[in-house]
Amino acid sequence: MLIDSHAHLEMPDFERDLEPVIQRAKESGVGYIFTVGTEKRDWKKVLEIADSHLSIYAILGVHPHNAKEIDDQTYPTLREHCRNEKVKAYGEIGLDFFRNRSPRDIQLKRFREQIALARELGLPIVVHDREAHRETLEILRSENAEGCGGIIHCFSGDYEMARACMDMGFYISIPGSITFKNAESLREVVGRIPLESLLIETDAPFITPEPFRGKRNEPSYVRYTAQKVAEIKKVSFEKVAEVTTENALRVYRLQPLS
Numbered sequence: 382m383l384i385d386s387h388a389h390l391e392m393p394d395f396e397r398d399l400e401p402v403i404q405r406a407k408e409s410g411v412g413y414i415f416t417v418g419t420e421k422r423d424w425k426k427v428l429e430i431a432d433s434h435l436s437i438y439a440i441l442g443v444h445p446h447n448a449k450e451i452d453d454q455t456y457p458t459l460r461e462h463c464r465n466e467k468v469k470a471y472g473e474i475g476l477d478f479f480r481n482r483s484p485r486d487i488q489l490k491r492f493r494e495q496i497a498l499a500r501e502l503g504l505p506i507v508v509h510d511r512e513a514h515r516e517t518l519e520i521l522r523s524e525n526a527e528g529c530g531g532i533i534h535c536f537s538g539d540y541e542m543a544r545a546c547m548d549m550g551f552y553i554s555i556p557g558s559i560t561f562k563n564a565e566s567l568r569e570v571v572g573r574i575p576l577e578s579l580l581i582e583t584d585a586p587f588i589t590p591e592p593f594r595g596k597r598n599e600p601s602y603v604r605y606t607a608q609k610v611a612e613i614k615k616v617s618f619e620k621v622a623e624v625t626t627e628n629a630l631r632v633y634r635l636q637p638l639s
């Protein structure tokens with residue numbers, strides 16, 4: 382069994398064919414999908430999808446792109462939604478200094494606040510870090526994110542960053558870009574991270590792995606990421622599937638499968 386630790390099934394890209402997408406994931410051995418609502422208008426949809434599918438769990442929070450939209454109602458609404466037992470983590474939160482859709486000072490402030498909220502809610506956090514490695518690490522440290530634990534999703538840092546995150550109890554989640562020709566440095570980093578700290582994800586509909594690069598991504602394609610991780614680490618596909626599944630079940634606090 383595989384787990385897609387991070388996807389966005391609520392996005393309009395899946396509006397027309399969500400059920401076939403979920404079905405194809407099942408047929409490809411994907412036992413669970415974690416779908417991530419990144420802004421207010423998505424949260425209800427995420428919960429609806431999770432509530433109506435046994436194999437789907439929810440992650441809710443405010444993405445750094447949307448940090449500037451946080452208002453007085455945001456955190457009370459999230460507190461309420463996160464009571465749903467299908468919500469297994471808080472996120473994705475963090476910093477995106479590549480697109481800068483929200484001003485940086487607001488991103489930094491909202492990242493700190495949301496780590497505190499996740500701690501209050503007793504949920505692990507899912508961290509988005511794009512071109513902000515140093516600031517992300519600083520905030521994780523200063524806000525004692527070790528107390529929440531969680532995942533650095535779509536990891537794009539170097540090994541030293543991965544090491545620092547693992548030392549704080551974080552898992553490192555690898556997207557489909559690991560299959561890209563130009564991803565040599567990510568492959569080198571993955572080669573050094575113990576399998577026991579790795580998760581795999583699609584971030585669907587984004588970051589479609591080879592051989593489908595250029596098309597819409599979907600959870601069934603997480604197997605191409607697993608395959609590439611197996612090649613890099615010179616272990617079997619089954620071993621990668623088994624260990625990354627155990628890791629995901631542990632970080633999201635689900636019962637291990639018998």
Ligand SMILES: [Zn+2]
Binds near residue numbers: 535
């Ligand atoms: Zn992200």
Ligand SMILES: [Zn+2]
Binds near residue numbers: 388389417473584
């Ligand atoms: Zn995402």
